Amino acid sequence: xxxxxxxHFLCELRGVTLKCGQxxxxxCYSTFNSLAHHLxxxxxxxxxxxxxxVDPGSECxxxxxxxxxxxxxxxxxxxxxxxxxxxxxxxAAFVASLMSSTSVTQKTVQSVIEHTSALVTDIVMxxxxxxxxxxxxxxxxxxxxxxxxxxxxxxxxxxLDLLNTQHKRVQCFKSRYGMVEAKSVxxxxxxxxxxxxxxxxxxxxxxxxxxxxxxxxxxxxxLLSDDSIFRExxxxxxxxDGVMRDFCDGSLYKSLPLFVEDKYALQLxxxxxxxxxxxxxxxxxxxxxIGFIYLSLRNIQPVFNSRLCNIxxxxxxxxxxxxxxxxxxxxGPIVKDIKQLEQGVDLQLPxxxxxxxxxxxxxxxxxxxxxxxxxxxxxxxSAVHFCRLCMADKADCATI
Numbered sequence: 250x251x252x253x254x255x256x257h258f259l260c261e262l263r264g265v266t267l268k269c270g271q272x273x274x275x276x277c278y279s280t281f282n283s284l285a286h287h288l289x290x291x292x293x294x295x296x297x298x299x300x301x302x303v304d305p306g307s308e309c310x311x312x313x314x315x316x317x318x319x320x321x322x323x324x325x326x327x328x329x330x331x332x333x334x335x336x337x338x339x340x341a342a343f344v345a346s347l348m349s350s351t352s353v354t355q356k357t358v359q360s361v362i363e364h365t366s367a368l369v370t371d372i373v374m375x376x377x378x379x380x381x382x383x384x385x386x387x388x389x390x391x392x393x394x395x396x397x398x399x400x401x402x403x404x405x406x407x408x409l410d411l412l413n414t415q416h417k418r419v420q421c422f423k424s425r426y427g428m429v430e431a432k433s434v435x436x437x438x439x440x441x442x443x444x445x446x447x448x449x450x451x452x453x454x455x456x457x458x459x460x461x462x463x464x465x466x467x468x469x470x471x472l473l474s475d476d477s478i479f480r481e482x483x484x485x486x487x488x489x490d491g492v493m494r495d496f497c498d499g500s501l502y503k504s505l506p507l508f509v510e511d512k513y514a515l516q517l518x519x520x521x522x523x524x525x526x527x528x529x530x531x532x533x534x535x536x537x538x539i540g541f542i543y544l545s546l547r548n549i550q551p552v553f554n555s556r557l558c559n560i561x562x563x564x565x566x567x568x569x570x571x572x573x574x575x576x577x578x579x580x581g582p583i584v585k586d587i588k589q590l591e592q593g594v595d596l597q598l599p600x601x602x603x604x605x606x607x608x609x610x611x612x613x614x615x616x617x618x619x620x621x622x623x624x625x626x627x628x629x630x631s632a633v634h635f636c637r638l639c640m641a642d643k644a645d646c647a648t649i
Contacts, residue, residue, distance in 0.1 A: 340408045341421060348418075355415065366409040373406040427599030429468050431461040431565075434582055436574050460566030460579060465544065465586040468561060469515065470596040472546065473604060482548040483513050496547055496611055507591060507609055515590065515608025516547035519583075520560070521615040521623055523568055538568040542583070547611060576623060 267284045269276045271292040278284040347358055381399055384390040412418050422428035436458040445452045473479045486497040496502055496516060507514050520543040527533045542564040545554055553559055566579055593607045613623070617637075621628050626637045633642045641649070 336405060336408055337411060337421075337425070340412055341425065344409075344412050344418060345422070359415070362409050362413055366407065366413060369408055370406045373402060377402040377406070427471050427474065429463055429471050431463045433459040434462045435459055436570055436578055458567075458570050458574070460564060460570060462564050462582050463562060465517075465563060465583060466590065466594060466596065468544065468563070469546075469590075469606070469608075470598055472561075473596060473606070474598040474600055474602075478546070478549065479604075481550065482515065482546070484548075485512065486548070487512075495551060502611070505609075507607060511607050513548075515606055516611045517587070517590075517608055518545045518547050518554075518612040518614060519543070519563070519610055520545070521613070521619045523619065536569070540564075540566050540568050540571055571622075 267278045267281065269278075269284065269287060269292070271288070274292070276287060278287065344358070344362065347353060347361060348355075377399055380402060381390065384392075384395045384399070389395050411421055419428070419430065423430060438455050439458055440453050441456045442451050443454050444450075473482065486495055488494050488498045493499060502508050521540065522543075523538055523540045525534060525538050527537050541562060543560050544563045545560050547554065549559060563583065564579065571579060587610060590606070590608045593605060595603050595605050597603055613620075615623060617630065618628060620626075621637060624637070627635065629635070634640055635643070
């Protein structure tokens with residue numbers, strides 16, 4: 250269990266399935282506790298201690314976010330020198346699973362971390378105190394091995410110190426796991442009203458209009474660093490029996506020069522939608538409305554592509570800025586990265602590998618309003634000709 254959490258960074262999330270993989274056993278579980286109980290009940294080894302969750306020579310298989318098997322053989326229990334590394338990886342996995350929940354705010358994350366840290370500290374210090382008292386009564390407290398044991402216990406008294414602030418969490422995820430951080434892209438300046446605390450009157454100030462952009466090339470490099478996703482990206486998806494199942498089976502795929510030259514080129518899908526973050530019936534509606542552009546890799550099997558963990562935010566912007574500056578300025582960095590990807594780029598993966606990849610956008614998805622905004626069509630569906638696919642008017646639609 251520790252190996253899956255620390256090395257493969259697997260968390261107990263919706264959509265993540267843990268497969269037994271012992272011999273011909275195909276049982277699957279959604280939590281580490283249920284998998285550990287199954288291993289102890291049906292695949293136990295009397296030579297192991299009761300604290301061992303997995304046979305050191307056994308094979309543990311986890312179904313990753315993309316649904317592909319991640320297989321690894323655990324050859325030996327972790328050494329004492331890896332205690333601190335494993336502790337950091339386990340706490341990072343805990344915090345990452347907490348932050349990935351869409352219903353948990355940053356304030357809640359901070360509160361959970363603070364209370365959890367205090368609880369763990371109290372528990373570990375109580376255990377360390379009991380151990381010291383027991384060793385003292387046995388007159389072996391000054392033994393070097395006993396002192397080392399107490400020291401190792403005390404190391405776990407503050408497991409969340411490296412992640413107890415937002416800044417520390419961002420730095421930890423960037424340095425250890427290659428997290429791609431969004432960057433602010435400047436759009437222009439605007440005048441706004443603010444209260445002058447010195448005079449108590451309102452005055453005009455210049456503010457910068459920006460939006461957040463996650464560099465596509467860095468995001469793709471991070472995705473391909475997952476072995477399961479990388480294996481999916483180099484699989485031939487063309488149907489062998491002639492049945493159309495995916496984009497690879499269509500005539501457009503076969504006619505594009507990029508995919509004729511490189512059948513493993515990346516297929517990008519972009520999705521655009523807007524989200525109202527305040528009361529949609531209140532007086533502030535529209536002012537704080539945010540537009541999102543998402544990206545997903547169509548090289549992954551369609552059954553896994555619809556999962557939220559495989560849909561990634563690329564850009565977030567205020568819809569008022571979209572109306573003011575237009576889509577051309579917002580899509581500029583995205584188009585620039587995609588053009589580079591079409592020509593071919595060397596992607597530096599977080600583990601040090603360099604892979605050469607090509608790819609392009611094969612699909613743009615959105616609702617009626619979003620697609621009409623994106624392509625410059627009329628945004629009012631009460632117009633006479635409201636359909637972007639045909640010239641049917643409202644009178645014709647009433648009789649069809």
